[in-house]
Amino acid sequence: MFDPLVVELSRLQFALTALYHFLFVPLTIGLSILIAMMETVYVMTRRTIWRDMTKFWGVLFGINFALGVATGLTMEFQFGMNWAYYSHYVGDVFGAPLAIEGLMAFFLEATFIGLFFFGWERLSARAHLAVTWLMAIATNFSALWILIANGWMQNPVGAEFNPDTMRMEVTDFVAVLFNPVAQAKFVHTVSAGYVCGAVFVLGVSAWYMLRNRHVELARRSFVVASAFGVASALSVIVLGDESGYALTDNQKMKLAAIEAMWETEPAPASFTAVGIPSLADRKTYFAIHIPWVMGIIGTRSIDKQIPGIEQLVEHAEQRIRDGIPAYDALERLKVDRSDAEAREILKASGKDMGYALLLKRFVEDPRQATEQNIKDAAWSTVPGVPWLFFSFRIMVACGFVLLGVFGLSLWHTMREAEAPRWLFKLALFAMPLPWIAAEVGWFVAEFGRQPWIIEGVLPTFLATSQLGVWNLVITIAGFTLLYGALAVIEVRLMLAAIRKGPEISQVVDRMMTPQRRSGQLHPAE
């Protein structure tokens, strides 16, 4: 029925290309807003240093953006290439936000990015500022639509299986748009992007400060980045993804796995700060618990219980049993579309059909499943607990360290004295953290959703294209080589541009006039 190697290679390819894409996306999201803010200061004060800052960070933004676009192309088409059954099965729902992303956001972003770079001499300062803001806002809207699509994979609201077309179809588009999981993810992800942009500006500025170069630009950038960074880091932490974790069985399972919470605890549950979870023994060794914290984060209450893994597995087992009649009804409808009784059964228990599909990993025909098959399938709903447990903690630790770095930076910049050198060094060494947090965060979100590609609806192992293994080997090798080479080139260019530093306008401020084409006064450009 399905080739496990094709499934694993398809997953590997998606993970590689998506994680690689997301090295560039958060910096684009964060820097676009920071650049727009800097240019706003320029237009309001007409101090050319702020325009120089806009242009300098714009150069780095551009180098990063090019790879974001290049790798985004792959994402748009990969669903069809590697996940053909997925595309058929949920395209009616999942395709719409992707298309609207193009219509509403990416088109605006890509059209105006050309003018951002080429329009300095052709536009008035105000018009150019409008272009920059539209580009930045479009970037953020882009993230919104992608996360509406991804949020639906985590919490598939507003859709229903249609036996006539053998796929999920939208029943309530508004519910898809205002999916609470998507909203939580959007705020969390975009804030993480702001943190990325802020750390980048903070770190590069700190490097200049340490070397006593471009101090005028670096000091101002440092201030902007630390203030923006504090706000963003707070927003990432406070508006974390947690709010969506109580919503669906899988989200509950993800939460239980993140906490390695094997059994349901009396409310409010404690938070396992550290420990070594073992999937084989179904317990966590050397655990240190902090009372109450988990219950409060997870349920925003002190009296609601958070279900543990064992309880959720029992629940999954029940849903598998309930799903088998739905699967049977569907098989009958494949033979005879007019079977009214089968339609009734499907309507009644169709919501559990996805759980019956989990059995296909263990038995060709879910209707023939043994007790052991059902137990195995129920336990297959538990994702890799130790992986999630540690990944989540790495992400959270990065978040708190970054909040500390931003906080210290802001505190020092608000005092009159020059910030100490150790702070600049700290800012420099903090630079990789938001990327680590973002990558690990996506791992938690996507690996934590397993075994589902669409939570409760379609298992991942059924969703691939019918491809030969060699096809996948060729494309994985090809993308790895291409992306690897481009990564080396990108980093080198980025470092070269940073070493070269900004071009500072020689013209004194008073020569600046707000008239159109004012840029022509600056031959230095």
Place this chain on the structure above:
Amino acid sequence: MTFVDFLFDYQTLRIVWWGLLGVLLIAFAATDGFDMGVGALLPFAARTDIERRVAINTIGPVWEGNQVWFVLGGGSIFAAWPALYALSFSGFYLAMFLILAAMILRPVGFKYRSKRPDPAWRARWDWALFIGGAVPALIFGVAIGNTLQGVPFHLTAELRPVYEGNLFGLLNPLALYCGLVSLSMIVMHGAAWLAFKADGIVSQRAKAFGGRAAIATAVLFAGGGALVWAGLLGGYRVTSEIVWDGPSNPLLKTVVADPAAWLANFQAWPLLWIVPALGIAAPLAAWLGFRGGREGLTFLASKLGVVCIVATVGLAMFPVLLPSSTNPDHSLTVFDASSSRATLRNMLIATAIFLPLILAYTAWVYRVLWGKVSEKSVEDAGHSAY
């Protein structure tokens, strides 16, 4: 029946979305087409570094927006024609990989080439931009050729698409012929843009290449028509009654291979012959333009040629989208491969809001960037140019 009822009728929605699919593909060919054409011409129409910078800077500020027609095309096919999205991209798997790999080279090529003065560095990116233009132009045509001939696939009872061919099956002579039509058309269009937008020697050389490409386009496209006439480039006809508002399930109809089928629409509505006729006449007009006509008009003639050539394929195949050569009954058509009525309606509303906005701000951007790009203007712009 009110207008809204009519517009949101499942049949109307499906036909409108067939039209919008055409609009997106045509917009992609007519805008990003000239970007790809400039890439394909880059090593030939521009020889020195400054000439190449002139050529690159004619499209530098706009190619990124143009490319979104491709991304939007992908997203819209996913949303409106999910079965087509699933089948075509998994079926044309390695071809699609080649297109993506080539197109990935473009954003980095444009952005990174000018970052270092080293001639070897720049020469490498020139080749990257050449590949990024020429390879997709060729393969898109090959894909169209295969679509016309029919693609070996079937659907299981649960509508899981199963592709039965391989990359080498895609590269058959007739499909490669269609690739040549596409490549010459794209080169013509790129040359027309360069002639219009570049100044001096680049514009002159572009006219020389453009003239040849325009003639090749007209002749090859007419030859493609002859192949269709001879029944060599496929033809599939729906033999069961078309249920326009039926469920999107491609297993409920019958289709046969019929060499005359791709001409049937033109025979039924003779007015449609205008489109393929312009597909030949407009490149010929562009050829005249390259020999000494006004550059703006030449570009418009080229654009009209691109529009009509792509549109001809769609009109010939309607209502078929992707025929199956091994199981013709499983072919994807306009009436059984779409999204649900609700999704088509929601997407139509979104498109009605955003497409006019896109056209408006894109037009504004082109107006801001109006004027020729010359060696002097590139040198004056310094680091803010590519």
